[in-house]
Amino acid sequence: MKNQIKALRAERNWTQANLAELLDVSRQTVNAIETGKFDPSLPLAFKIARLLERPIEEIFED
Amino acid sequence: MKNQIKALRAERNWTQANLAELLDVSRQTVNAIETGKFDPSLPLAFKIARLLERPIEEIFED
DNA sequence: ACAAAATGTAAAGCAAGCTTGACATAAATA
């Protein structure tokens, strides 16, 4: 599953570490999701969508 | 995380087994999600949303 | 060029998602 996290994060000038802290997960988790190593859980996807102010379907693509 | 799967499924007169087959997961998985035992993975949430013709955010609530 | 910050990656371990098989209870129907 692809996603637009890296681009949306960059728009905000957030580092992976910044985003990780806001999401309350580890930096490695953010990196792994961005680089497509795995998909976030549904609750984490909701948190990401809220922070990046986009519907889940706009951030993630199946 | 709560969800509206049971109601949306009922609208369509689908059994848990019907939905499970359409989603390509086990009946127990559908049951567990409906009864709140656990949340679906993000890919499964996408499948559910497509089948039930609603955005993820309308089906699931954090 | 150099140092610092950011990103990528790996291993080991625990938690959550999902499987199959089996059985109990509830709801629908003949």
Next chain:
DNA sequence: TATTTATGTCAAGCTTGCTTTACATTTTGT
């Protein structure tokens, strides 16, 4: 009422999501 269909639940096992620690590489800034 009796039988079938639907739902709930449990256990054991496998896979995936996420953690911490650690280190290598790339990018940024002086």
